[in-house]
Amino acid sequence: MRQPVRLVRMHPSDNVAVVATRGGLAAGQAVDDGLLLREAVPQGHKVALRRIEAGEAVRRYDVPIGYALATIEPGAWVHEGLMRMPDARALEDLPVATQLREAPPLGGQEFLGYRNPDGSFGTRNLFAITTTVQCVAGVVAQAAERIRRELLPRFPHVDGVVAIDHAYGCGVAIDAPDAQVPIRTLRNLARNPNFGGEVMVVSLGCEKLQPERLLPPGSIALRDERQARDEQAHDGLHLVRLQDPAHGGFSGMLDAIVAAAEPHLRRLDARRREAAALSGLVVGVQCGGSDALSGVTANPALGHAVDMLVRAGATVLFSEVTEVRDGVALLTARARDAEVARRLVAELDWYDAYLRRGGADRSANTTPGNKAGGLSNIVEKAMGSIVKSGTLPIDFVLGPGEKLAPGQRGLGFAATPASDFVCGTLQAASGMNVHVFTTGRGTPYGLAAVPVIKVSTRSELAEQWPDLIDVDAGRIARAERSIAEVGEELFACIVDVASGRRRPWAERWNLHNALTLFNPAPIT
Numbered sequence: 001m002r003q004p005v006r007l008v009r010m011h012p013s014d015n016v017a018v019v020a021t022r023g024g025l026a027a028g029q030a031v032d033d034g035l036l037l038r039e040a041v042p043q044g045h046k047v048a049l050r051r052i053e054a055g056e057a058v059r060r061y062d063v064p065i066g067y068a069l070a071t072i073e074p075g076a077w078v079h080e081g082l083m084r085m086p087d088a089r090a091l092e093d094l095p096v097a098t099q100l101r102e103a104p105p106l107g108g109q110e111f112l113g114y115r116n117p118d119g120s121f122g123t124r125n126l127f128a129i130t131t132t133v134q135c136v137a138g139v140v141a142q143a144a145e146r147i148r149r150e151l152l153p154r155f156p157h158v159d160g161v162v163a164i165d166h167a168y169g170c171g172v173a174i175d176a177p178d179a180q181v182p183i184r185t186l187r188n189l190a191r192n193p194n195f196g197g198e199v200m201v202v203s204l205g206c207e208k209l210q211p212e213r214l215l216p217p218g219s220i221a222l223r224d225e226r227q228a229r230d231e232q233a234h235d236g237l238h239l240v241r242l243q244d245p246a247h248g249g250f251s252g253m254l255d256a257i258v259a260a261a262e263p264h265l266r267r268l269d270a271r272r273r274e275a276a277a278l279s280g281l282v283v284g285v286q287c288g289g290s291d292a293l294s295g296v297t298a299n300p301a302l303g304h305a306v307d308m309l310v311r312a313g314a315t316v317l318f319s320e321v322t323e324v325r326d327g328v329a330l331l332t333a334r335a336r337d338a339e340v341a342r343r344l345v346a347e348l349d350w351y352d353a354y355l356r357r358g359g360a361d362r363s364a365n366t367t368p369g370n371k372a373g374g375l376s377n378i379v380e381k382a383m384g385s386i387v388k389s390g391t392l393p394i395d396f397v398l399g400p401g402e403k404l405a406p407g408q409r410g411l412g413f414a415a416t417p418a419s420d421f422v423c424g425t426l427q428a429a430s431g432m433n434v435h436v437f438t439t440g441r442g443t444p445y446g447l448a449a450v451p452v453i454k455v456s457t458r459s460e461l462a463e464q465w466p467d468l469i470d471v472d473a474g475r476i477a478r479a480e481r482s483i484a485e486v487g488e489e490l491f492a493c494i495v496d497v498a499s500g501r502r503r504p505w506a507e508r509w510n511l512h513n514a515l516t517l518f519n520p521a522p523i524t
């Protein structure tokens with residue numbers, strides 16, 4: 001069957017449009033006002049709508065995404081080989097708080113969550129085992145398996161066991177200034193709202209990241225008197241050190257971990273979901289495996305859902321420094337005040353220096369899949385990426401792995417690398433309890449700690465992976481749904497997933513990517 005011609009132009013002043021037609025369009029095809037394609041153009045790629053002179057800007061989203069290296073004829077396929085990437089915007093003279101769009105509150109929204117002692121809410125009721133060092137990972141994995149097999153049948157209200165294993169903890173420059181990033185990430189992961197305030201640590205004994213350094217006194221609030229009593233009754237309830245002479249070999253270690261887990265499981269099992277305001281939701285958003293339709297379908301729909309969430313009182317975290325760097329002026333203009341703008345610029349500036357130290361820049365972000373999907377460079381990718389943050393003012397900024405402070409609400413920029421697993425890990429440390437992930441090329445990504453909702457940019461992907469994609473935003477490109485309609489659907493999906501009424505595909509299949517720390521400090 002012949003597919004209808006669909007070209008998507010993001011702004012009237014754009015001189016290119018993106019082919020949304022399944023399978024792309026053939027040479028000679030008439031597309032727009034009698035314009036004929038000079039060559040075949042794949043789906044997701046750009047077509048010149050008029051003649052673009054050498055040196056002239058190629059415009060998409062009403063911004064220059066590149067400058068033509070030679071004249072580009074109307075109807076030509078416009079790809080990365082035909083243009084020079086614009087330089088990065090300097091981090092000076094940026095507009096500050098000039099675009100503060102206020103939107104009316106969205107009242108009457110609730111979800112069902114697990115209330116935590118610190119006032120946060122879990123969307124899942126999980127038992128987590130925190131580890132100080134990679135050396136213990138094998139033992140903890142086996143202990144977690146035994147807990148699932150032997151204990152969980154007695155505690156049916158506990159959703160699962162998560163072993164927080166990682167490559168950090170020893171053989172690292174632990175006093176280097178940037179070591180604070182992996183250390184606080186681990187500390188804050190242990191305090192993720194989906195773990196119910198129960199913290200249990202397995203340590204080796206001789207590692208650099210000692211338990212007292214990971215969780216200094218006062219970093220974990222005791223929940224109540226009952227827990228304090230339990231702690232005295234169960235020596236070492238919170239901490240199992242594998243090198244402790246009390247443990248006889250491997251089986252002794254397993255016994256100790258399983259025994260220490262039980263009181264935590266008992267307390268978690270006694271909890272039930274309760275109706276809560278959406279202020280209990282912390283939704284982390286990111287994209288991965290992007291294509292040129294990401295910025296046309298899935299990300300704008302997610303942006304619509306993000307605006308609704310923030311209006312309903314929820315907190316939303318967006319991230320991925322290298323994917324917003326080229327749109328910094330759009331973000332500082334939305335900063336709530338000068339201090340938020342200053343923090344945002346400081347995070348981007350730190351990241352520029354981090355990339356420079358490694359002999360790279362922001363252009364290292366784009367992947368072969370991005371380019372095959374029609375994204376010419378990081379500028380084009382950034383414009384399509386930022387739209388998922390919606391349109392409302394940016395209320396706060398978090399550094400990599402920093403936890404939301406009490407009272408921090410609304411839309412926040414959580415500075416993280418764009419790498420899917422690193423971004424997801426850092427958002428989880430910041431307190432995320434639902435994750436929304438848009439994808440064009442497709443990834444089976446999922447996390448053990450937080451449910452992940454996956455949104456496809458193209459219907460072809462949703463049809464190819466019906467048991468991995470939760471929401472198909474490709475219907476926007478096919479003109480079957482509007483951005484707002486898919487955004488509302490996504491909002492309802494987020495509330496259902498948070499409430500445990502719906503389990504996204506990655507959760508149903510137990511697809512769990514590794515928690516992956518961001519360690520900008522040296523390894524020794």
Ligand code: CA
Pocket residue numbers: 286287288320418419420423
């Ligand atoms: Ca990503």
